[in-house]
Amino acid sequence: MTFFHFFNCAALTFGPHAVYYKATPLSEYDTFSTCIKAAIVYIVTTLIKFVCFATFLQVSEHDGFDLSQEILKGLIGFLDVAGLYYALTQVSHRSISQNHKFQAVGLGWAFADAVLHRLAPLWVGAKGLEFTWEYLLQGLESNANLVFTVSLAALGSLMWLRKNKPAALVPFIYVSAGILAAMPSITSYLRKGLAWEFPRVVSFELSASLLMAFVTWRLFSACQRPAQ
Amino acid sequence: MRGWWRQQVMGQAVVVMVVMVMSMVVADAAAVVDVYRMIQYDLRGAPMGSRRAALNHHATSGFDVAGADLSRAVVILPVLEVNISSLNEFVQNKGLLGGLLLLLPQRSHESGGGEGDDSDENVGKVLVELEQWLVHNTFQYPVYFAYEDDYVKSVLQEVSANDAAGRPATATTGGYKLVVSVSEAKKIATPTLTNIQGWLPGLRAEGDNSMLPTIAIVASYDTFGAAPALATGSDSNGSGVAMLLELARLFSRLYANPNTRGPYNLLFGLTSGGPYNYNGTQNWLRNFDQRLRESMEYALCLNSVGSSSDHMWLHVSKPPENAFIKQILSEFENVAEGLDLTVELKHKKINISNSRVAWEHEQFSRQRITAATLSQLEEASELLQQTGGIADSRRAVNETVMMRKIKLVAESLARRIYGQQGTQVEVFAAGTNLALSPAYVRSWLDLLGRTPRVAPFLGKNAPIITALHKELAQYTKDASLQHETLDSTFVFYDNTKAQLNVYQVASVTFDFIVALAVGSYLIILFVVLFITTKGVDDFLGVFRKAPSRKFKSS
Numbered sequence: 031m032t033f034f035h036f037f038n039c040a041a042l043t044f045g046p047h048a049v050y051y052k053a054t055p056l057s058e059y060d061t062f063s064t065c066i067k068a069a070i071v072y073i074v075t076t077l078i079k080f081v082c083f084a085t086f087l088q089v090s091e092h093d094g095f096d097l098s099q100e101i102l103k104g105l106i107g108f109l110d111v112a113g114l115y116y117a118l119t120q121v122s123h124r125s126i127s128q129n130h131k132f133q134a135v136g137l138g139w140a141f142a143d144a145v146l147h148r149l150a151p152l153w154v155g156a157k158g159l160e161f162t163w164e165y166l167l168q169g170l171e172s173n174a175n176l177v178f179t180v181s182l183a184a185l186g187s188l189m190w191l192r193k194n195k196p197a198a199l200v201p202f203i204y205v206s207a208g209i210l211a212a213m214p215s216i217t218s219y220l221r222k223g224l225a226w227e228f229p230r231v232v233s234f235e236l237s238a239s240l241l242m243a244f245v246t247w248r249l250f251s252a253c254q255r256p257a258q
Numbered sequence: 259m260r261g262w263w264r265q266q267v268m269g270q271a272v273v274v275m276v277v278m279v280m281s282m283v284v285a286d287a288a289a290v291v292d293v294y295r296m297i298q299y300d301l302r303g304a305p306m307g308s309r310r311a312a313l314n315h316h317a318t319s320g321f322d323v324a325g326a327d328l329s330r331a332v333v334i335l336p337v338l339e340v341n342i343s344s345l346n347e348f349v350q351n352k353g354l355l356g357g358l359l360l361l362l363p364q365r366s367h368e369s370g371g372g373e374g375d376d377s378d379e380n381v382g383k384v385l386v387e388l389e390q391w392l393v394h395n396t397f398q399y400p401v402y403f404a405y406e407d408d409y410v411k412s413v414l415q416e417v418s419a420n421d422a423a424g425r426p427a428t429a430t431t432g433g434y435k436l437v438v439s440v441s442e443a444k445k446i447a448t449p450t451l452t453n454i455q456g457w458l459p460g461l462r463a464e465g466d467n468s469m470l471p472t473i474a475i476v477a478s479y480d481t482f483g484a485a486p487a488l489a490t491g492s493d494s495n496g497s498g499v500a501m502l503l504e505l506a507r508l509f510s511r512l513y514a515n516p517n518t519r520g521p522y523n524l525l526f527g528l529t530s531g532g533p534y535n536y537n538g539t540q541n542w543l544r545n546f547d548q549r550l551r552e553s554m555e556y557a558l559c560l561n562s563v564g565s566s567s568d569h570m571w572l573h574v575s576k577p578p579e580n581a582f583i584k585q586i587l588s589e590f591e592n593v594a595e596g597l598d599l600t601v602e603l604k605h606k607k608i609n610i611s612n613s614r615v616a617w618e619h620e621q622f623s624r625q626r627i628t629a630a631t632l633s634q635l636e637e638a639s640e641l642l643q644q645t646g647g648i649a650d651s652r653r654a655v656n657e658t659v660m661m662r663k664i665k666l667v668a669e670s671l672a673r674r675i676y677g678q679q680g681t682q683v684e685v686f687a688a689g690t691n692l693a694l695s696p697a698y699v700r701s702w703l704d705l706l707g708r709t710p711r712v713a714p715f716l717g718k719n720a721p722i723i724t725a726l727h728k729e730l731a732q733y734t735k736d737a738s739l740q741h742e743t744l745d746s747t748f749v750f751y752d753n754t755k756a757q758l759n760v761y762q763v764a765s766v767t768f769d770f771i772v773a774l775a776v777g778s779y780l781i782i783l784f785v786v787l788f789i790t791t792k793g794v795d796d797f798l799g800v801f802r803k804a805p806s807r808k809f810k811s812s
Contacts, residue, residue: 034769038776045780053787062265159435159761166772 035165036156042169043148046176047141054133061134068117068138075113076146082106104215111211114139114186131191136183140176148172167232174232177239181246182210188253199252206245213238289409293359293758294487296392296401297712298443300749307393308401311753313438315356316427317760319418321348326426329354332436334414336361336406338384342391355399359436359758360388361406361414362488362648378653385649389484393642400438403485403648404758413760432765438758443751449714449744451480451530451538454727456734458509458526460675461519469549472523473671474557474629477502478532478539478618479711479726483647486712487754491646492655495532496706497564500699501664502526503729508668510733511692512685520675523553526734528726530713533645534748535615538713541742543625556586557629558671559618562644563663564655564703565634570594570601570663573631573638575608575623582628589679590632593669596682597662606638614641632667652707661696668694714750 051065086102117135148168156165185207217235220226226234296308318331321344337360348355363381392401404410417434420427427433460470477498483489490496506526513519531538563570572590576583583603590601608620615621616638622629635644665686672678672685686692709722716723718741731737 032769034766034773035764038769038772041773041780042776045776046783049780049784050787053784054791159437159763161432161762161764169776 032159035161036152039152039156039165039169042166043144043152043172044141046173047137047144050133050137050176055130061130064131064134065138065141068135069142071113071117072139072142073146075109075116079106079109082109100215100219103218104212107214108211111182111186111207114183115190118183118186119190132183132187133180136180137176139183140172140179143175143179144172164228167228170232171235174235174239177243178210178213178235181239181242182207184246184250185210188250196253199249203249203253206242206249210242289760291404291407291410291758291760293402293404293438293756294485295443295754295756296397296403296484297482297486298751298753302747304396306396308397308399310357310398310400311438311440311443311756313357313400313402313436313758315436316763317359317413317417317434317436318426319414319421323421323426324424325428326421327428328356330356331427332357332359334359334361334417336363336414337388338363338381340384340388342387346391346395349395349397355397357399357436358397358401360401360403361410362403364406382649382651382654385647389647389649390643392484393482393647402438402756402758403488428765432763432768435761435763436758437761438756440753440756443753446714446750446752449748449750450716450718451541451713451742451744452716452718452723453530453538453542453740453742454479454528454723454730454737455542455740456506456526456730456737458506458513458524458734460513460521460523461516463521469553470521470523471555472525472550472553473555473675474525474527474622475502475505475560475671476527476529476539476557476618477560478529478536479706479722480530480532480538480713480716481646481650481711482533482642483645483650483712485648485754486715487710488648489646489710489712490652490707491650491711492652492703492707493564493650494562494644494646495560496646496703497562497655497660498560499528499706499726500702501560501563501660501667502528503702503726503733504664504694504699505668505671506730506733507698508686508692508694509671512672520672522555522675524734525550525554526730528730529618530716531742531744532618533642534713534744535613535641536618536621537745538742539618539621540615540624542740543621543627545740546625551625551627554627556582557619557622557627558667559622559629559631560667561618561631561633562635563633564660566656566659567634568599568659569634570599570666571604571633571636572601573604573606573617573619573633574629575606575617575620576628578603578605583630585679586630586674589670589674590666592680592682593666593673597666599662599666601632601666604636616640646711652703655703655707657696657700657703661694661699664694664699714744714748715752715754 051062083103083106086106087099114135117139118132148171152165152168155162185203188203189207213235217231220231220234221228295311298305298307298309300306313332315330315332318326318328318333320335321328321333333355335358340360362385413434417427420433425431425433427435462470478495479499481489481491481494483491509524513524527539527542529536529539529542531541572587574583578584587601587603594601606617606620608623610624617631617633619629619631639645668686669684673681673683676685686694688694705722705725711722723739727737727739
């Protein structure tokens with residue numbers, strides 16, 4: 031639907047990442063290199079994931095929800111968590127506080143995800159004359175994804191970078207992290223198994239992302255107190 | 259510092275990449291429909307038909323839609339709802355239009371055979387009138403035909419609903435956009451007319467060295483219509499061609515055996531250029547050798563013999579009192595009685611100074627060869643009338659009655675050839691190996707009813723010409739092709755078929771609203787994140803920075 035529409039959708043898809051970087055103290059502490067490193071780790075992780083997909087998954091004839099295949103996909107999806115672990119712990123960063131580290135890692139990760147998954151369809155589709163709501167919805171989805179990734183990175187930093195955590199909260203941390211990691215499987219189940227339409231799935235993602243962000247925030251601040 | 263510089267470089271790289279990639283255009287339509295362009299031609303230099311091919315406008319459902327800009331809209335009209343007089347008024351007032359899309363009723367896939375019901379006849383009449391009006395007018399905008407399938411119907415319904423609700427499709431309100439991307443049509447430089455002929459030599463008596471008399475059987479095979487890609491002309495003149503081929507088949511059987519070979523040569527001719535004053539026939543005759551011309555006893559032209567009517571006309575240009583004409587007529591009448599058909603004579607004088615040639619036999623008469631046209635049509639048609647357009651569908655041809663008419667011609671010719679005038683002998687009796695073959699006739703009628711045959715667009719090597727040539731070669735000797743150029747009274751332009759892309763576009767207003775929404779979302783997000791992470795004071799500090807600096811400097 032012409033370049034105007036393309037710009038609108040691109041702004042909606044990639045704008046929040048830039049805004050997040052500029053608006054928060056991330057820009058002041060020059061955490062750009064961290065974001066780039068996280069993006070690179072994401073690309074490598076995705077490549078490994080796709081190799082595993084190609085090796086272990088079968089191409090299904092019908093579009094329905096095949097439980098065993100989806101479980102396999104979910105397990106391979108946990109490679110994402112491994113990747114985040116690597117980005118948070120192993121890659122050397124300049125001395126920035128933990129607070130900023132997980133945000134920068136999450137931001138870089140989500141931006142790479144948005145570009146790789148959404149830029150090409152947006153480019154090919156949104157420029158045509160035909161109008162569909164799809165690309166605006168994809169933009170909203172990428173927003174939700176940003177929140178998910180930052181929450182997951184926060185929980186990850188809690189799990190691996192922080193030594194003293196109140197014991198009662200530990201299971202909650204792991205459970206929330208598990209839910210976040212499994213989010214792609216959940217959405218694919220909704221889309222294929224329950225045959226939800228795209229707008230409904232996107233609204234679910236948006237609300238879930240806000241919910242999980244809230245939970246993560248509470249967990250994070252709860253863990254903050256004993257350290258101080 | 260380094261970080262800032264890096265950001266600058268990256269920013270510029272991104273801009274360059276974006277500009278480069280933006281120059282690639284990708285098209286992707288919701289649906290693609292086959293459309294057939296209206297004919298574009300010049301008659302004696304005067305431009306006729308639709309003069310444009312490319313189309314890129316919004317769709318609208320009628321001429322009276324409030325708020326629609328007709329010069330930038332394509333009007334979609336089902337042919338059955340066209341009011342020709344009001345359309346004519348619009349065109350005569352030089353109304354500007356973005357384009358016209360005419361919807362033809364969904365074609366049924368039954369082959370002919372018969373009655374057809376009243377609605378078919380109505381559709382036929384409407385189409386004939388519309389085609390005649392279209393062909394004789396000039397349109398400065400593209401005119402296309404399409405078949406009305408479910409998708410097209412739903413698009414038209416939506417467009418009508420929007421128009422009725424006062425929301426016509428324009429650039430600011432969005433709606434359906436119809437795009438045909440083709441280049442403008444070019445003149446066809448050398449339009450070729452191809453005549454196909456076949457020769458069945460007769461048996462000369464012992465010691466007789468003179469040339470045997472020849473009877474010619476001729477039919478023109480090409481058509482003309484408002485949409486050249488749809489002009490399949492089943493009755494005009496697919497029926498004549500099928501009759502000629504069946505006659506060739508029957509007589510080739512008779513002539514295969516010298517014992518049954520008649521003392522007449524038979525010349526079969528499939529001519530082109532019928533709609534254009536039988537221009538191809540004229541050229542064919544001009545190339546006749548003098549001996550052949552002198553030996554020609556008479557020529558029978560077949561034109562439109564496929565209807566269910568029992569009544570046939572024999573059109574002649576020699577006066578009816580002429581003895582030869584009377585002979586031929588009585589031969590036909592004798593056979594016709596036994597077949598429940600009637601043949602009536604119709605005389606039309608030729609006017610040599612008038613270039614209009616209404617019947618094919620007139621071209622023979624102008625060359626002083628006796629000829630007649632057998633047809634179910636009573637009146638001579640005007641230029642570009644009755645030329646086998648869209649309205650002339652396969653269903654208009656009645657095979658059962660047509661088989662009787664073929665028998666009429668075959669038996670009459672056989673009686674003349676074998677000198678059996680006045681007797682009641684039946685040469686092509688059913689159950690013999692000389693029986694007529696309805697299957698043969700039907701298969702040719704089906705093929706011709708599917709093949710558009712407008713001569714300038716056929717070229718020299720069109721499959722239908724090759725097929726007709728091969729068929730005549732099978733039954734006759736010396737089957738040959740003759741290529742001529744159509745005379746310059748008629749000039750044709752190409753581009754007969756295209757694909758229509760239908761897009762559903764949103765309005766520019768919508769784009770603005772979305773831009774506004776996304777922009778405000780990003781600004782709010784920025785503000786929220788700023789305040790939550792750095793605090794309200796810092797945020798307000800952004801606005802207070804300028805004055806404080808001023809204070810400091812002073």
